[in-house]
Amino acid sequence: MDLGFALNYQFVYLIDTNPTGAEDWAFLGPGVESFTNDRADTTVDKAYWDKGGATSTNVTAVTSGWTVAGDRLIGDKAQDYIVGLTYLKGAERKTRVRQVGPDGEAVEWPCTIVEIKGAGADGNTPDNVPFGCSIKCEGDPVLVAQAAGAELPESVTVEDVEVGVGAVAKIAPEVAPSGASGFCLYAVAESGREVCRVDAEGNVHGLAAGETEVTVKCAAKPTVNATVRVTVTGGA
16 A cells, blocks of 8 residues: 555654764654644845846755654653753754654754753643754755655564673564565563663664563554564673
8 A cells, every 4th residue: 555645653753862972863752742844945036137027036045953842751762862961052962863754765964952841840730741852954964765665564574683781683674565664663561671772773782681572663654563572691
């Protein structure tokens, strides 16, 4: 089945939580209710002599970014990173943002995080603490993954993973059909979060000896999912 009309939740946004070292992407999704696109064009209107008094419009700059709003979810990697920037200034506010579309196309921008909410109480007594920020992109987007096609995922298959304590292994989902986005989201079972963690690119980091499960969901169609058994070996 073709994608048809794109739904907002089918777009995935990732934040690099380690911009000065080895990239470490986190899904900016849990606790988030909305992304508002702040893209704007800067234009110049000129009334050239040959236009007979009519104006000609040229786009001279494009501003890209989003305003993010939701509820503060303590322990979420992306939110914790962003809220941790609240009182920092200058280059410490700069990182990268990646957008993955429902067709699998992925683009990145350098960005600056501003107008951060979530570091303290903000609202009425029984309300959730709000989370929010504005992502201000810099420059033009860079294509990091081509679109797979315009089809919806129909199935995803994964193999179980074994990894040592302190080591990293990768979950490699296979999504069908070939014209569907292969980008997936990963969630470790709550009971196994001391055993391993999984980043937004499917890398499993062994934390302590044991077994747990990781749910793998197709971002473009979350009802297409599978479960991976993760075994972590070694350690004291």
